[in-house]
Amino acid sequence: QQQVKQSPQSLIVQKGGIPIINCAYENTAFDYFPWYQQFPGKGPALLIAIRPDVSEKKEGRFTISFNKSAKQFSLHIMDSQPGDSATYFCAVYNQGGKLIFGQGTELSVKP
Amino acid sequence: KAGVTQTPRYLIKTRGQQVTLSCSPISGHRSVSWYQQTPGQGLQFLFEYFSETQRNKGNFPGRFSGRQFSNSRSEMNVSTLELGDSALYLCASSLTSGGHNEQFFGPGTRLTVL
Numbered sequence: 313q314q315q316v317k318q319s320p321q322s323l324i325v326q327k328g329g330i331p332i333i334n335c336a337y338e339n340t341a342f343d344y345f346p347w348y349q350q351f352p353g354k355g356p357a358l359l360i361a362i363r364p365d366v367s368e369k370k371e372g373r374f375t376i377s378f379n380k381s382a383k384q385f386s387l388h389i390m391d392s393q394p395g396d397s398a399t400y401f402c403a404v405y406n407q408g409g410k411l412i413f414g415q416g417t418e419l420s421v422k423p
Numbered sequence: 424k425a426g427v428t429q430t431p432r433y434l435i436k437t438r439g440q441q442v443t444l445s446c447s448p449i450s451g452h453r454s455v456s457w458y459q460q461t462p463g464q465g466l467q468f469l470f471e472y473f474s475e476t477q478r479n480k481g482n483f484p485g486r487f488s489g490r491q492f493s494n495s496r497s498e499m500n501v502s503t504l505e506l507g508d509s510a511l512y513l514c515a516s517s518l519t520s521g522g523h524n525e526q527f528f529g530p531g532t533r534l535t536v537l
Contacts, residue, residue, distance in 0.1 A: 355528030409521035413466040
């Protein structure tokens with residue numbers, strides 16, 4: 313049973329574009345929503361995270377939008393650069409501290 | 424501050440063998456979690472250790488086991504290897520267990536089962 317559904321699986325944008333990655337969850341007990349970035353040959357690294365009492369959070373060019381009623385959250389990357397090409401994972405934390413990942417989105421930013 | 428280290432980085436085994444992977448967490452971190460990453464299933468939680476005790480466990484068969492030592496270093500073992508165990512095994516450390524402690528991932532061990 314997939315507890316976090318992430319889309320799209322892959323995404324290609326031009327430099328300067330705004331890729332958007334979406335995630336949906338079912339369990340309302342999830343209470344923390346991080347996004348991870350993974351480059352080839354590396355482990356995932358925390359990019360940005362949001363709590364359910366906030367609808368939006370920005371850190372540099374990265375923004376999370378959170379819709380609690382729809383049980384959805386998304387990552388926007390402003391002014392995307394070729395160096396942003398990586399695989400992005402949304403995740404949820406349950407109250408037991410267990411991290412559950414989405415399937416991942418492979419982003420390619422063309423020069 | 425050194426990051427999470429995992430050894431070995433690459434491993435090739437044959438079906439039926441067993442394997443032990445090692446993880447050294449960031450200094451001061453007491454929680455270690457293990458994940459399996461495959462193209463088909465993505466990142467799946469295996470288990471978490473804190474203070475030498477297993478705190479959480481994912482949905483994996485008993486062939487997958489782990490342990491944590493008093494210095495917080497952790498090992499995971501897979502016995503009777505199957506072809507489907509081929510994956511990238513990631514270790515992540517955090518300061519403590521539970522809550523929303525940031526997890527810092529190592530580069531992983533790439534296991535290939537022939």
